[in-house]
Amino acid sequence: MFPEKVCPDCEEPLERMELQGTDAVGTLSIVSAAADDGFLSGIRADEILTPVPYVCPDCRRTLLYAEN
Secondary structure (H helix, E strand, O other), X not given: OOOOOEOOOOOOEOEEOOOOOOOOOOOOOEEOOXXXXXXXXXXXXXXXXXXXXXXXXXXXXXXXXXXX
């Protein structure tokens, strides 16, 4: 189980959602583009992460987190 995530604006607990796509869109994933130091540099080049949306029930702000 993942730790509870809270909205940076409202401090309300975020609700985990699921991405839905059509056959034309395919599956969304996050992969490391380079092995140098930078954003997500700790991810191996062959590791694939799935973007998971979390939505604030109060202000409707949506945040994407990269999860396995």
